Amino acid sequence: MGQSIAGICVNNGFDTDGFDLGRELELEWKFQKKVSAETAFERHKKKGVYDVCFLENVTLILTELETGIWGRTSENMEVFSFVIQESTMTFSFKWSLNSKFEQRYFRVENDVVDDEVSIGEPLPIENLYKDYADLIEAQIKKTTGFSLIDFSDKEFYRFKWVGSEKLLQDIEYALRSGYFYKYMDSRLISSYTPEEQIRLFEIFHQYALENKVDVYHYMTLGNSEGIIPVETVFKSNYQGVIRILLENPETESVVKRYYTTKQTDWLFGIDPTDEKFYNKVLNDHLKTEENFIQNIEELKEEKKDKKWWEFWK
Structure with a gap:
């Protein structure tokens, strides 16, 4: 079936109550419960559910596919939003640094880049990988300092979108x-x-x-x-x-x-x-x-x- 995961990572730490993180990324959510990494990494996450790993200087949010595609940005920090859906060869890459607008974005469907929605010049890291899944995982590590595997033994906090x-x-x-x-x-x-x-x-x-x-x-x-x-x-x-x-x-x-x-x-x-x-x-x-x-x-x-x-x- 291949890998299926979507999320947002930020090169900044936040309190585990989620208030400051929610305000920074415009996520109108409320804490539900703590979950294991195994639960957080499960496929087919429901819409409006976010599993968040809070580390000292970085944050990883695992989301459903739609949120990963639309992503988030911040005027105050580096944010990388992503989707890896290997069963359909669908990928999404959205990166910004201290900007409310994405500075690099592209989407891949059926292993083909959709040039009509691509934004910005390719980042240097894009020239190092031919496989989109490998590229996205490399950018996650570049943004956070951790690979996805490094998060597999961490504690996650589940939040749910409730609206303002x-x-x-x-x-x-x-x-x-x-x-x-x-x-x-x-x-x-x-x-x-x-x-x-x-x-x-x-x-x-x-x-x-x-x-x-x-x-x-x-x-x-x-x-x-x-x-x-x-x-x-x-x-x-x-x-x-x-x-x-x-x-x-x-x-x-x-x-x-x-x-x-x-x-x-x-x-x-x-x-x-x-x-x-x-x-x-x-x-x-x-x-x-x-x-x-x-x-x-x-x-x-x-x-x-x-x-x-x-x-x-």
Whole structure:
């Protein structure tokens, strides 16, 4: 029957929880269990199943054939994706170095290279081998420092593709990924438990204090290219969790420890032209250490000194 294997190898080590590796290669997966090398190297792996060997400075991911063909790249490290299917003489070779795009790619079907999908100039190693299986195994060793046989006695961790929606239901994942500083998502926030929403509020509040975010002022929605400033994304999510907590009699007291009714009314009915009321609200019963903007006039002067393009930074 010949050899049948597909995978991705990276010349970098990662924690075995798979978080950083998944983020680096855009694999929305979740850990399932540890498996033996014998299980990891089995033929006909199911779609969405990944068996990963984590070593100190290299990583090998064994996948099903489709993932091996499409492969992955990284702007930060060397990545080699491959397929060896000797029964049909199908091979795939995809290599990149510190690039989001493959720098060398070719696919072989029925022992014939498909020139229409080939990318990049041949690598020097390609001239050393006539057999595609031998070439791919040699590139695996060049990328990782190990041959496939060297991985045959190692421990593997099985992950399964679950998608971003399911991953984000775990608030620990959402926080660790910085999701709420990149995307507005009040729907996701509302799906969390009251305890998790309170935790989000406390984290957001601390972030606003430490970064002197003026949560009371109106938000800039985006520039001509549709790029929304990080501060606007944060404010939207922060105000979203405040609104949710206020609507729940069991959690509204958490918000009221930091905000007066006048202030929360302002947050959800901002009139950017009413600066007199804005200044009054800003300082309404706030403790000095909790006042995000100590001097609104200084803020205005700072903004006046900026060029128009600096407002998007």
